[in-house]
Amino acid sequence: MKLLILGLAAAILSQAAPTGVSTRAACATKSQRKAWHTLTRDEKLAYLNAEKCLMSLPAELGFEGPRTRFDEFQKLHVFATSTVHFVGAFLPWHRYLIHTHEHVLKTECNYTGTHPYWDEPLDAGNFTHSILLDPETGFGGDGAGPNNCIQNGPFKHYVNAIGPGQSITDHCIDRQINDCTSAMAAQTNVDQCMAMQNFSTMWPCLEGAPHGGGHGGIGGEMLNLWSSPGDPLFYLHHAYLDKLWWQWQAMDLPLRLQDITGSNQPVSFGPFPGTNGSFPGFPGNGSIPGFPGNGTFPPGGPGNGSCGMFPGGPFPPVGTGPPRTNLVKRDGDPGNVTTLGHVLTMFGMMPNVTVADVMDVQGGLLCYEYI
Template sequence: MVSFSIQVLVALLGAGAALAMPVEEKRQDAACTGPLVRKAWHTLTDTEKKSYIDAELCLMKKPSASGLRGTRTRFDEFQVAHALKTEIAHFVGQFLPFHRLFIFAHEQALRKECGYTGAQPYWEEGRDAGAFSKSILLDPVLGFGGNGVGPNKCIQDGPFANYTNSLGPGYLVQDHCIDRDINDLFSTTAAAATVERCLNTTTYLDFWPCIENGPHGAGHGGIGAQMLNPVSSPGDPIFFLHHAWLDWLWAKWQAKDPKARLTDMGGNNKGVLGGVFGGPSSPGFGAPGGPGGPGFPGGGAPPPNIPGGFTPVNLTRPNDVPEPLVIGDPGNTTTLSHLLYLYGMTENRTIAEVMDTKGVLCYVYDS
């Protein structure tokens, strides 16, 4: 508990420092020359795939130094940092910027701490829509291994089969395998028509819920098990390629009208939680057939064939996890001044700073 409080304090101090400097001034400091180029997994060479997997395995071996609850390794720290932000990073305006910074922090850790020289790859899920079970991503040698098996749905093969997560499902601190429960029906949410519908929106207020309730659900629901848990899903390394895909979609959408869309932000800071991740009015992670949820059009009934139903377990924040704070954004509307803090996983940034991937983050996508 004590170490956790220190983490919060560090986050708050970081917030103060970030807010002390005017946003515009900080942005101009960022001269992004030679951006990293993020590529789709299926376009990587075997050597590139292997080097990414090796770097992830390296993070899984590096001891945790943060004191974040339950962590043993650097990889665990990403999972826990995500868990601690779950409530204010989903079904809110910061959904896309938060995950952009989160994936960036992971990419930086691979590069700075594990000798990785590539960029964060993304999983172009549209290629595998309706057939995740056959995706090359699940290759046992040059991929992330296959489906889970048995009552615990533990993955059986691939480079990550022997990893023991220290957190999850939800906020629980307990050892378990990386599990999967692949659902090809759910993966249809990655289909081109769903993606196109989002890309054809013209405001962030339409684009973000379209993505969060649509394509976002493909990777989470299609891979299932841990990936379907909104708190602990980064315990499966596929998470990072899934969210990089969503980030790619956001960048593509922004590039259609950069003048307007590189500053287009909005949405609620808080408010749709408590029942969001389960329960009858839940938007869930987007069911086939359309987006839904409080304030979003369409309604979002879970598909009937998810074993055990759609409600992920253990979503009640335990007493030793403080409520995450909204910093720099006093109202309930998400603005560019909103501070994204990541419990020390990377430098805290305002949303303004991460709007353009060619700013302080300095990366682009291959297409």
């Protein structure tokens, strides 16, 4: 019955909003998303308790593997991984994912706050001592032991059923914090992305160092391209990336509400991705714009730019994604280029929408601001 309702909602939504058209619809009362660093103790505990609630609710969508609603979020990311990374839909899809996560926390776990974000430049190069890793009012600290399980905090006993990668196995939430790699989240790297004049260059820049710094700096589950939402820090990291995208869009509205492009299929989907730590297909001979050294990051780090984590790049091999076929039917695009009509799916967690529907965070479907 729930899937039927979701399907009907999707149909209504598709009729209500013209495909491929982004408009500034009325946004009644904007909610305010705040940095974790600015939240009160009570606000932090309310969010952490809501996430724990999600971990206690039974799975509903019939996916193989998940036992809880939290697991289902991780599973839908596994489903989407090969179609939402290193492609034009990277930022729009994750924007809708964070909206979906917030919606479920509110509607199923009685959460009355808004989705927080991690202001990562404040901790760049020093994730180890971030207040987000506080054992009482944060997400717990580093991993330890043979499996690098987190040792304290509200999620230390959670048994994750999804991952690593595409596998279905019971395991702890693990971390391997690397302060060297976390330096990629530095404000200077963010500023390089904010200076880009077009989405075609801004998006790969943002998916490069700022994105990689958050995942690589935490390590463990967060470093797995497929199953990274198994660490609750994932959601604050991607809320932060969404903040950066909106900040960039707001520099030139309404023009940037229409600015979307990119391939629908990653050029490579091997060792995260390509070789030598590079991002093939991105500007500059596979390098992240603004970074020397053929895409290695961060420049000058040990291990060929990898901060000593993995040879040739900070990310481990993640396998090969499923082949992408029938792009037009799947994506709502006329070809292999991301357009405003591109369909974003949460696999039944929420109705499908288009990129046009999420381009404006104050456009009707979405109604929030970052402070």
